[in-house]
Amino acid sequence: MGKTIKQAAVIGSGVMGVSIAAHLANAGIPTLLLDIVPNEQTGVDINTASYRNQLAASAIKKLQKVNPAPFFNPQAASLITPGNIEDDLSRIKEVDWVIEVVVENLSIKQELYKKLEQVWEKGIIVSSNTSGISINEMAAHCSQEFQEHFLGTHFFNPPRYMKLLEIIPGQYTKQEIINEMKQFCERELGKKVVRAKDTPNFIANRIGTQGMLVTLNEMIEGDFTIEEVDAVTGPAMGRPKSATFRTLDLVGIDTFYFVSNNVHEKLTNTSEKEIFKVPQLLEDIVSKGWIGEKAGQGFYKKVKTDKGKQILSLNLTTYEYAPSTRPKGASLEAAKLAKGTQKKLKALLGGGDKYSELAWNVLKHMLIYSAEKVGEIADSIVEIDEAMKWGFNWELGPFETWDAIGLERSVKRMESEGLTVPSWVKAWIEEGNQTFYSQKAGTTFYYANGSLNELEYAPEEIHLSSLKEQNKVVLSNSGASLIDLGDGIACLEFHSPNNAIGSDILTMIQQSTEEVRQNFEGLVIANQGRNFCVGANIMILLMEAQDEEWDEVDQIIRMFQNTMYDLKHFEKPVIAAPHRMALGGGVEVCLPADQVVASAETYYGLVEVGVGLIPAGGGCKEYMLRVSPESTPADRDVQSEINRVFETIATAKVSTSAAHAKKLGYMSESDRLVMNEGHLIYEAKQAALKHAQHYAPKAAERIRVTGREGKAMMKLGARQMQMAGYASDHDVLIAGKLAHVLAGGDVPQGTLVSEQYLLDLEREAFLSLCGELKTQQRMQHMLSKGKPLRN
Template sequence: MKRNIKKVAVIGSGIMGSGIACHFANIGVEVLLLDIVPRELTDKEQQKGLSLNDKVVRNRIANDNLTAALKSNPSPIYHKKFADRITTGNLEDDLSKISGVDWVIEVVVERLDIKKKVFEQIEQYRTPGTLITSNTSGIPIHFMSEGRSEDFQRHFCGTHFFNPARYLKLFEIIPGPKTSEEVLGFLNVYGDKFLGKTSVVAKDTPAFIGNRVGIFGIMSLFHQVKEMGLTIEEVDKLTGPVIGRPKSATFRTVDVVGLDTLVHVANGLYENCPEDEAHELFKLPGFINTMMENKWLGSKTGQGFYKKVKNDDGKSEILSLDLDTLEYRPGKKASFATLELTKTIDRPIDRFKVLVGGKDKAGDFYRKNFAAMFAYVSHRISEITDDLYKIDDAMKAGFGWENGPFEIWDAIGIKDGLEIMKAEGEKPAAWVEEMLGSGNDSFYTIKDGNTYYYDVSSRSQVKVPGQDAFIILNNIRESKKVWSNSDTIVEDLGDGILNVEFRSKMNTIGGEVLQGINKAIDIAEKEYDGLVIGNQAANFSVGANIGMIFMMAVEQEYDELNMAIKMFQDTMMRVRYSSIPVVVAPHGMTLGGGCEMSMHADKVVAAAETYIGLVEFGVGVIPGGGGSKEMTLRASDTFKKDDVELNALREYFLTIGTAKVSTSAYEAYDLGILQKGKDIIVVNKDRQIAEAKKHAVLLADAGYTQPVKRKDIKVLGKQALGAFLVGTDSMYAGKYISEHDKKIANKLAYVMAGGDLSEASHVSEQYLLDLEREAFLSLCTERKTLERIQHMLKTGKPLRN
C-alpha cells in the first residue's frame, strides 16, 4: 500500500506536541494541532468581555502553547513562515476534522486512563486505514489499544520522539500486539527519509530502548557520585565532550530536562522492572528525594544542580549544589591528570583506552562507569531489542552520544572490557563469552564500505540494514583513499565522483586543506567526472585558520599573508570554474571560509541543520576568500530595470556587516547565501553525502560545461560608497558601532561599491577579488583587529573593541 503524508493531526499541544507539530511543518506537512477547551476565563479575557463560547477562548490552550514554542530558543521551526502550515483548534469543536488527515499523533499527558479516553474519542472520527500513534516515553503500548477496533489496532503503535523534536534524532517505533508489518515498515522509512530521524524499532518494554539505557546511566552516576566523593562539576567534566557527549554532560542536562521528568521515568522503571538485575539502581538516592521535596527541579524552577544568581557586583554567577551539605556554593574547576593525556587525541572513540587506563580518580570513575554500562546493555539483549546496534543508535540519536556503549566497548577491546568488569564486580550476559568463544572478537566489523554487527541469535556478523541510502565516510576512508595530507583525505565515492574530506581541528581551512581541495580538483579533472566537498564531523567548517593569519600579521609577514589570501581566493575560484562539477555539502557550523566555499559551488546540498554565515567582522576583517566579491555579484544579479539598485546592494552589505548566521539552511535562502532553484536541502544529515554524490553525477551526466569567469558585475561606485559611508557615520554617532566597526564597514563598503568609481560600471570578478584582498590585508595591520583575533583564539567568542 502506498502512503502519502500530506496532513497530520497532533492531539495535545504541550511542549512535546507543539514541537512535533513544528517539525512536521518543517518538512512541508499540513498540521492540525488540537488541545482541550479551557474551563474558565483568564483575567485578560474577562476584561475584553469574552465568554467561554468564543472561538478564540476555546482555542486558547493550543494557540498559547504554539506561540510559546515558536518564541522558544532554540527554535523548533526551520523558518518562521513554516508556522503557517499549522492550524490550531480544540478537541470539542475540531476533532471531526481528523477524518481528513493521514496520521493522528496523540501527545497528551502521560496517564493511561486519559490516553485511552482520547483514543475512544479519536475512533469516532478516524477514517479506517489512517495511521494512529502515541508519543509516550514509557506507557506500555499494548495497554493503550485495548478495546479498540481491529483496524485501529492494525494501524496503531508508539512513535516516541525525543524532546526537542527538531534537534534530537531518535525516533523509536514501538509496535502493539496487532500492529501490521506494513505500518512498521512505512514509519521506519518515513522517520529516516522525511523526518530526518534515526528510526529504531523497539520492543514494548518499560521506557523502550533510549530511556531504559539512558536513565540507567544517569541513575548509576547518581549513586557513584556520592560513593566516589565526586563533585557535580567533576562528573560533568568527565561525562562531557571528552567522551563525545554534549557540553551539558550529566547534571546540566538533568537541569535542562527537569529533575521531575527523570524521576518520573526512573520510578516507572523501578516499579515495572522487578526482574532487572540493576533494579535497585533505579531507587532514588536521598539527595534526589530532598531536591524533589524542595522543588529544585532545574531550569524550570530556577535551581537544580546548578543555580544562577547575581553576585555583589551585579554580575551573573553559577553556583553548584554540594551533594553532602545540599547547599549551593561557588563553582569549582575540575581537572584530572588522565584527561590531560587525551588532549592530543582528536576523536573521542580513540580516547577510551587511555581513559580506562588512568591511574587517578578519573580512571577509577571510567572503569566503574563503563563496567556497569557494558554489563547492563549486554543483559538488555534480547529483552528490549534483539539487535545490539539499535542500542547504540538509540543512545547516539536520543542522548547525543558520539559513540554507543557497544562501540565504546569495541574501542576498549572486548576482552579488556571483560577484565574491567570482573575487577569491578560486574557480570556480562552469557552471550558475550559465547561470542568470543565462536571466534568473533568485535561487536562491529567493516566490509566493502558497510557496517556489520554481531547478531546474537545467528551468532554471526550481519549487515546493518538501511545502509544503501547512506555513504559512511568512516567505512571507506582507508579502503577508498585516493590521496591525503595531514588535514584532508580524498576518497573515491564510486560512479566517477571523488570526495574531499577535511580533517583539521574544527575543520578549519588552512594551507593543507586548500592544497587538498586543489589536488582533488586536479585528480577529478584528469580521471573522474565530479567532486563533492563534504565531511561527517560535527560541523562542516568554522572557517579559515585564524591562528595562522594572526601569526603572519603579528610577525608582519604581509607578503606571505597576501599570498595566503590569494591562494584562498584562487582555490574558491577553482571550486567555481573547474572543468568538473563541484558540489559542496555543508552542515552544522559553516562559517566564514566554509560559507565562502559553499557560495562558490556548482551546487550546494545542505543539511537542514546548517548554521551558515560570513562572520569575519567578529575578528576584525571582511570576508577575504571571495565572500565579499560573491555578495556583490549576487546583488548585481538581482538588479532589475527601474529598481532602486542601492537597496538591493544594502541588504547584501548588511548580511556581512551584521555577521548574520542562519539558524537553519532554509534561512540561508533569505540571506542570499543559498540560492533557490539551484541549491537544495536534505533533512537527514546521514543521507547528505550520498545525495551530494547523486547531484554531482546528474550535473556530469547532463553534459557539464566549464563556466566562463564573470566580467559583467554591475557596481555602483560613488553612489553606493557615499550612501554606505553616511550610514556608518550615523551608526557610529549613535553609538551602535565602535570606531573599529566603522573602519571595517567602510572597507567593506569600498569593495562592494567597486571602489570610488565616478559612475556605475561593469567589472570582473578578479577586479573585486583584488579590492577584497587589499581591504582584508590592510585590516590585518590594525592593532584592534589583532586584538579581536587573539580574543577569538583564546575564548572562542567575538570581542567588540
C-alpha cells in the same frame, strides 16, 4: 520511498506536542494541532473559535520565543492550524498521520483512543509519543484494524535538534507500516530511527535512566560533589558537556523522577526493580521544587553578581548553593589531553585515582545492564548503541564503549569484582572474539544471535570512511582527499584540524579539478566531520602579518581567490554539501558551486569581521552578483538590497538553519535543503549526476555597482551604529573597507565592473586590515579564546 505524509495532526499542545508540530512544519507538512477546550471563564464568549482553540493557538505563539528555535524559519508557523478536540477531532480524516502527545496517563490516553477510533478511517496512521507507557495497553480496547495502523513514535526533546526517534510496534502493527514510517521519518524528518520493543521506557530512557541512577548512587557512596561527577561523566567519557547533573537540570529533575518511577513500578524482577528505586536525594530536591532550569534552580543555579552571571552548585549535604569549582585530577587531565573518545576513555580509566574509580564503577554497571537487555528491549546491540548515541548524544554506544576499553580485559575485571557478566558475552569471548564490532573491506559486522552479521546501510547513507577502507581514495594530502563516490562522481573531503582552509586544501582543490576534468563527470565538496568548515586558517595569516610578510599574505589570498574563481568556471558540475558550521572561507568554498545541497541544520555565515577582516575569497563578489548582476537595469534602485548585504556581512550574521541562510541571501532559491544529514552526500551526488547530463560552464559575469554614492550610504549606516553604541572605532574602520568593496570603489553609480575587479578590491581591503594592530589582536583572541574580541 516509503509512505508520503502530506498532512498530519498532533493531539496535545504541551511543550512536546507543539514542538513536534513545529518540526513537521519544518518539513513542509501542514499540521492540525488540537488540545482540550479551556475551562469556562466569565466575561468572554466561550463559543468562539478563538476561545475554544486558545490552548493550541497560545502554544504556537509561544514557540516564536523559544530558544533554541524550534522552527527553521519563523514563517513555518503558518503551516500549523490550531483547533480543539471537541470540535475538530473529525478533521483527522483529512490527514495521513495522527500523533498523540497528551499527558502520560494510561486511562486518559485510552479514553482518547476510543474517541479517535470513532472518526478514524482505515489507512490513517496513528502513533503515540509516549516515553514509556505500553503501546499495547493504550490501544487494548480498540479494534484490531485500528491497532494494525497504531504504533509508538517516541520523539526526543527538542524534536528539531534531537535526532533519535524510537518506533515501537504494537502486537498487531502491520510490518509495511513500520517500514514506511521508518523510511519517512528518516528521509523527511531527518531522524535516526531505531526499532524498540514494547517494554518500560523502551531503549534510550531505559539504559539512560539506569546509568543516571547508578551514577547518583556512586556519587552518594563515594562522597563526590556534583562537579566531580560531571567532570567524569562528560566529554572525558565521550558524553556531552552537560554530563549528568546539567543534563538532569535541562531535562527536568521531576521528569527524570517520573521516568525512573515508571520503570520501578512496571518491573517485576526484584533485583532489577531495586536499580530503579529513586534515591532519597532526588525525593528531597523534587519536594523543594528545585526541579532544574525551568524552576530557576536544580543541581545548579545561575545568579547575577556585580561581575555578571555566576553558576552555583548544590552541596548535597547542606542543601545550600556555593560557587561552582572545577575538579582537578591526573585522570581528568590525561583524558582532556587525549585525542578521540577511545583514547580519552583509556586515559580516564587508567589514571589510578578516585576519578578513574568513579568512571569504572559507573561504566561497568551500565555495560552489564545493556548486555542483559539485548533481546528484551531491542533485537540487537545496534539499536541499543544507536539509541544512546542519538538520544543522549554519547560518542559511543555501550557496546562500542566496551570495544574501546577492551572487551576481554574489562570482563575479567568485572568478574574479579564479583559481578555477573551475561553468559552470551562470555560465550562470545570464549569463541575467540575480541570485539562486538569488526571491520573488513569497508564493511562493518556486529554481534547478533551468536554470530557476526553485516551492518547494512540504506542506499542514501554514504560513509566516506568506508569508501576509504575500500581504497576509493584517488588523491590525498594532509588537508583533504578526493574520493571516488562511483557513477563518475568524486567527493572532495576536508580533513584538516577543524576543517580550516589552508594551502593544503587549496592545493587539493586545484589537483582535484584536474583529476575530475580527466576522469569524472562531476565533483561534490563534502565531508563528515563535526562541522563542514570553520573558515580559513587564520593562524598562518596572523604569523605572516605579525612578521610583516605582506607578499606572503598577498600570495595566500590570491591563491584562495584564484582557486575559487577556477572552481566557479570549471567545465564540470560542482555541488557543495555543507553541514553544521560553515563559516567564512567555508561559505566562500560553497558560493562558486553550481548548487548547494545543504543539511537543514547548517549554520552559514561570512564572519570575517569577527577577526577584524572582510571576506576576501570571493564572498563579497559573489554576494554582489546575486543582488546586482549585469542584467540589473541601470535605473533600478538596488541600494536597499546592498545595504542588507552590507549589514549581514558587517554584523557577521550566521544563519540558524539552511532555510534561514536562504532568507539572508547566502543561498539561492535553487539550493536544496536535506533533512537527514546522513543522506547529504548521497543527495549531493544525485544533484551532480543530474547537472552532468546537460552541463554548460558558467561564463564570466559583470556586476553593476552603486559606486561612491552607495559607499557613502553604507558608511553612514556604520556611523549610526557607532553613535548608538553598537560599533567601535575599529568596527567602523572595517565597515568602511567593506563598503568600499561592495560599492565597487569610487566609480560612478551604475558602473559595470568585472569579477576580477571586485576580487582585487577584496584583496586590497583584506591586506590593509591585516596590518592593523587591532585586527591582529582580534585574530589572536579568536585563536586563544575561541570567541570574538570587541576592541
